[in-house]
Amino acid sequence: MKKILVIGGGAMGSAFTIPCLENKNKVSITEPYSKNFIKELSSKKKYHSSLQINLPKKLKFRKFSTNLLREKFDLIVIALSLKGIDFIGKELKKLKIKTPILxxxxxxxxxxxxxxILTISEQLKKNYNGMNISVLKGPCLAKELVRKNQTSVIIANKNIKIAQWIGNIISTKYYIIEFSKDIIGVEVCSAIKNIYAMIIGAGQSLNTSSSLFQKSIIEMKYLTKYFKGKELTTLGLAGVGDLYVSAAGGRNSKMGNYLGKGFTFKSAKKKFMPKDTVEGEQLVREIAPFILKKINKKKVPLMIKLFRTIINNKKLILR
Ligand SMILES: NC(=O)c1ccc[n+]([C@@H]2O[C@H](COP(=O)([O-])OP(=O)(O)OC[C@H]3O[C@@H](n4cnc5c(N)ncnc54)[C@H](O)[C@@H]3O)[C@@H](O)[C@H]2O)c1
Incomplete structure (x- = not known):
């Protein structure tokens, strides 16, 4: 039995506690940001509004504080959205703990x-001197995980033994874990698939989407290699595996569908998805200045077309 702290009480952080608890670990969850999640997780019923379930009673809610991070945990899991990474990086920097981080x-x-361009583990390592960082990616919708639908995910760390140690304490029959040393490739694929899910979603027929799927994989391979990941990682769980689930159903492909119908990004967002976070859009705004300057545009034509659509608010033309 290990002591695990999950930071982030959103959909994924909360869902992740299910296999951890099932493996008889002592699991605590903390929420540093959202009042709504704090209210839900600290209530007796632990009803989670995005997951639409009551989380297990065994799950312990802890108020977030720097002192909490100083306590002895065997594993700290970060499940914040990208905006929370700077914050948690600064918090961890204040401490000199050696706890493994996932x-x-x-x-x-x-x-x-x-x-x-930095991956999240690179960004955290910049701040956090412990360096003991692993990443977990792959096709795993939080809503399906809480219902114990079988899925496979991948844990990456250059030191594969640490990845395997984490896998041992969190895997279950329905949460199957693979391992990789290619931490950069796994992180790059799992991020850019949100952009390609939007592109595939823009196809207005299965035929069109399938050909966009194939072209997306070629671009993902190129980008993964450019950022010094392994091309083959694109064909694994963090690449094609996660791309499939995001393209088949998710907020990115939903937005892509509106773009493919001829809406501009702003009008689609306002009209159909005003409260939704579209991670692919956020990533476009983050990486476009770099990609447009540094990367051969002919190698990533679909990505460049989506940049134009989102940044200049133009209609998406993929032909
Ligand atoms: N939902 C899924 O199925 C799923 C699956 C795999 C991975 N992920 C990844 O997990 C991460 C979280 O996704 P989610 O679905 O749980 O999102 P969510 O919106 O449900 O939760 C977001 C979490 O980040 C925190 N947060 C947001 N802005 C913050 C800020 N400025 N400072 C500090 N904390 C902040 C929130 O309070 C919350 O804990 C994302 O990077 C996502 O890609 C999600």
Whole structure:
């Protein structure tokens, strides 16, 4: 039995506690940001409004504080959205703990000063001297995980033994874990698939979407290699695996569908998805300045077309 702290009481952080608890670990969850999640997780019933279930009674809610991070945990899991990474990086920097960290967050960050794209683990390592960071990615809708639908995900760490140790304490019959040393490839794929899910969603027939799917994989392979990940990782769970689930049903492909129907990004967002976070859009705004400057546009034509649509609010033309 290990002591696990999950930081982030959103859909994914909360869902992730289910396999952890099932493996007889002592699991605590904390929420540093959202009043709504704090209210729900600290209530007796632990009803989670995005997951639409009562979370297990065994799950312990802890108020977020720097002192909480100082307590002895065997594993700290970060399940905040990309916006929370700077915050948690600063919190962890204050401490000199060596606790292994597992990151569920997907995304990339553009560091303007160095004109460099950083993965989340690179961004955290910059701040957090412990360096013991693994990432978990792959096709895993939070809503399906809480219902114990079988899925496979991948944990990456250059030190594969640490990844395997984490896998051992969290895997269940329905939560199957693979391992990889290619931490950069896994992180790049899991972030850019949100952009390609939008592109595939824009296809207005299965035929069109299928050909966009195939072209998306070629671009993902190119980008993964460019950022020094392994091309083959694109064909794994963090790449094609996660792309399928995002393209088949998710907020990115839903937005893509509106773009494919001829709506501009702003009008589709306002009309159909005013309260939804579209992670692919956020990533476009984050990485476009770098990609447009540094990358051969002919190698990623679909991505460039989506940039134009989102940044300049133009109609999406994929032909
Ligand atoms: N939902 C899924 O099925 C799923 C699956 C796999 C991975 N993920 C990844 O997990 C991450 C979280 O996704 P989610 O679905 O739980 O999102 P969510 O919106 O349900 O929760 C977001 C979490 O981030 C916190 N947060 C938001 N803005 C913050 C800020 N400025 N500072 C500090 N904390 C902040 C929120 O309070 C909450 O804990 C994302 O990166 C997502 O890609 C989600």
């Amino acid at each position: 990151v569920l967050t997907k995304g990339l960050k553009y560091e303007k000063k160095k004109n460099k």
